Each structure stands twice: as C-alpha cells, then as structure tokens.
Amino acid sequence: MQKLFTFLLSKSLGLYINILGYIYPKKASWLAYKFFSHPRDGRLIKESLPDILKEADAEMITHNDFLFQMYTWKGNDTKVLLMHGWESNASRWEQLIGYLKKSGSTIVAVDAPAHGLSSGAEFNIPQYAEFVNIVVQKIKPQYLIGHSLGGAAAIYFQSHYPNDYITKMAVLGAPSDLTTILRNYKGMLSLNSNVFKLLEQHFFEHFRIKTHEFSGSIFVTKIRAKGLIAHDTQDTVVSFKEAEKIAKAWPEAKFITTTGLGHSLHGDALYNSIYSFLFDTE
Template sequence: MDLALTAAGASVRAAAALSPRWGAAVALPLFGHVAPPRPVRVDDEPTMWRARRGRLRIPGIDRRGTEVETYEWGSGGRTVVLAHGWDARASQFAPLVRELVAEGHRVVAFDAPAHGASVGRRTYLVDWLDIFSALQERFGSFEAVVGHSFGGLAALVGVAGGIGAQRVVTVAAPADADALLTQFQAGLGYSDAVSVRMRELFASRYFPGERDPFAWLSSVRRPIPAAVPLLIVHDRGDRLVPFAEAERIAAAHPGARILETSGLGHNRILAADVVLDAVLEHIAAPIAAPAAESSAQVADREVVAAA
C-alpha cells in the first residue's frame, strides 16, 4: 500500500476518534490534493512539441484566479476537446491526437490546475467545467468532448449543464461524484460517520449555496441530452474505476453505445487501436434525428479483448 495514503488514512482516523467532524475536516483538504505531475512519456513528446501552446485563466478552486496550460493541433471548425483525468495530463491523449488531426479535426487539450504544466496543488471538477466554458467561448460549440476517468465525469456533467457538444465519449469514467467519495473513503479507511460529515463539508466548501450538489454532479441523476450520441468505453478489469460505473452511465443514457474491453486496464486503454478506431468512428458518424426512446431501451454493447 502507498505509504502516503497509509499515513493520510491514519491521520484522518486519529482525528475521527475525537469527532467525526474533525475527521472530515482533516480528510477534506486531502480530497482535492493532487500528487506531483507525472513526466511526459518519451513516445508522446513529439506530439506535444508540435502543439500550439496557450493559457486560459479560470476562477480556480478557491475562486481567486489561476492559469491552465492549453494545447492545440490542427485547424478548422471541427473542434474536439480532450479532458484528462485525476493525476494525469494532456499528453496521455497523444495517440488519439495524432489520429484526430489526420482526420482533419482541430484538437484542443489542457492540463487542469495542479496537473501537467499547470500550476497549483489542489483542484476539483469545477475547474474542468470552467475550462470547458472558456474553450467554448474561444472555439464555439464542440464537435465532441472526449474524457478519460475523472475527465469523463466532467464531460458528462459539463454537457448536461449546457456545454455545447455534438457528441461525447467517456473512457473509464465514474458515473458520479458519490462514486469518487466512496472510493476515497475506501482508500483512507474512515468510518461511515466521517463519510456523512465529509459529504456535508464537501458540499459547503466546493458548492456553497447548493442544496444538493450531488444531484448535478451525477450522470445518473442528470444525464446528457438524448440528442447527444454517447460512446462509453471501459475495461472489464479496470482496478481504479470499476466496470459497474460504465453500466450505471449506460443505464441512464438509453441508446448509448458501450465498448467493453478486456486486458487494457485504466490507462493503456487510451492508446489501444480498437479504442482509437471506435472514438474516430463515433465522432465521424452522422447524428440521427431525435426519436422517442423507451426508458427500458438498453445500450448497444460491443465486447472486445485486447490483442
């Protein structure tokens, strides 16, 4: 087990022995803390060197203002936005960037606060949403948003909340913020009493004035519009985000397509040929006219095994 995680869990449990509220107070800053950025993989460096780099200023988690690094490839009006996950960076999308540019798309990615080349040590989903809004002002409606892991949840929440995108792709994404808090509790090993207080503090700290932020931080309780085609990619053996999360997303989005892989895990899935092909196909496919859909309609599922 990671020593830092073990120490963090011990500190939370020690505070919780005095009071669940104290335990939650110790846990909350850890929830938004981001580990030092991982380096860019050698294979991804040429793609990142070719990017046109820029910066966006967003309010930031403390609403005091912060800058994020952006990357742009290609040109034209067909803009595809790539949203990385927690403890990740834009360079992880390098294989997909190359494929999309070859197909004539403008591709835009970013390093969220405290990730990659962007400054900071803390962040949360509101930053991803603010980045989407800033990019929307610059480029107009997106042809597609592709999000990996935490970035996939951000894509779903953003489009459900009004970000203009013709299509959405999630890869290894959780279905809602509740799943993240449950995972965080399991990692630190604190009690359900602390968990209740943690959720209360989380809501008041990150979403002051919101009666129930978990209602809109959920692709299950607030799905994206039915007119927006959704591709859900997830590996059956994902150890970080269970495959059941993909099924939860699909259940809330009748007509979505699920690409179920095996043997690719949580991160290697981003560079797999079968996934790259599926994403390109999804983005290129014509969008059918909206039709009445039954709530009992199930998602279209495709199962593939890693070579």
C-alpha cells in the first residue's frame, strides 16, 4: 500500500510540474530541482542517536551559515574518513566501523548536508565536497571511503580539491553521470522533455554545471590516490554500468564486483577486501 501511495504521489507531482512547465517555467524548474535535491529521510534526533554514534566523540563544525556534524572514534594517527550517501547518515557505517577498528585507526564519519544532525534542507555534491574539504584540512586523513552519492561526492572532492593527505579511497555503489541520475529522476516522476531541459538549465544557471560534463568517469582521471571500486551486479538503485564507467576511466583502481549485496553493500567478504586494500602493505 505504501509503495502504491508513493508511486501515485510521484506521478501526480510529475504531472503538476509538467503542466506548470508550460505556464510558469521558472517555478516548474525550481520545483523539479527542489524534489530532486531535498532528502525526505536520513535525519537524526540528537536525544536518540543510534548506539554506534553515541560511542563517538561528536563535534559540530561551522562553515559559513551551515552546521555540519562530525563523529570520531579515536585510535592511532592513521585516519579513515567516511562519507554516506542520499537519505542516510553516519550510522550507516556501523558494520564497517567494526572492521576498521581492528586496524587501531582513528575513524571519522560525517553527516552530509540536510542529513543526520547537519543543517540545511538541500543536498548537492559540490556543497558536500566543500564541507568535506574543511574536514580533510582539519583531520588530514590518509583514507577516504564513500557510499552511493557519498562515493560520487568523494570522487568529486578528490578531483576538485587535490591534496597530499589521502593516499587511498574506496568508492562503493557510486553513480558516475549526473545525466543518468537526472534521467532516472525524470522516469520516476514521468517528467516530460521540456521540464528535463528546464532542470538542466537550472543546474547551469545556479551552479555553472553542464550536466553532461558532470561525470565521475571524467573526475577520476584527475585523481592520484589509489582506488577501490565496489558495486553489486544486482544493484537496483545505481546501475552496475555506472561502476563500469568509473572503472574504465580509472584503470589503476581495483574493481570488485559482488552479487546479492544490493545497493547497501554490507558483507563480510567485501569488508575484508576493503580492510586489506587500506591496511595491507604491498
């Protein structure tokens, strides 16, 4: 019943935006972008945090008009930074943190904009990367792990904010092309071609982003850090083809495929592979 309600709501919203696109195109593009960029899940309440986050040292970082939440599980001088994805929060790393702790490393996780305890209502990759740059300059991590849109943001960050701190990064279940994400969104709401063009125009006018050029397969060519790419062949959220695009453009990165883990990519074998990639000396 809930799935049917969500389906009908999505299609009704799309129909409204389609009609609006011919009458008030500016409002239509704003609405289309709003529902594309405003997460409806992933928030946390400070008074009832998941246990894994209660174990960490919590710190709120101020950047411009935003507040961003950072969690630290203290260890040695080796630091691992974790970036979650859409409609999630830092607690999604609970299972992986158990593995990473075996290394004795310091583990740091962040809540993305408009997620967890971080402020804001809008999520976009450039803003996420800007915040992560503040964190990286502060803690100087050697390793970076990102899941889903957090993985895409990790690639964007490492290509647009080059640094000598991060030597290895793992990208899990990440999309490559913004155009692909937008087309999936278009299909979900049944948006017409007119609104799709308005949405692309919105990205250029507000962010100077040409959607066809916003691609992880382009960004990874600028990355010097060693990479690990992991994706499930049965991922129904982000197509396996997206990982293949990234892997093809990043030939020095190790490409791990799984079957049956889905988009979440929680699994002992994968976690052991990530651990080995980060901490085993070659």
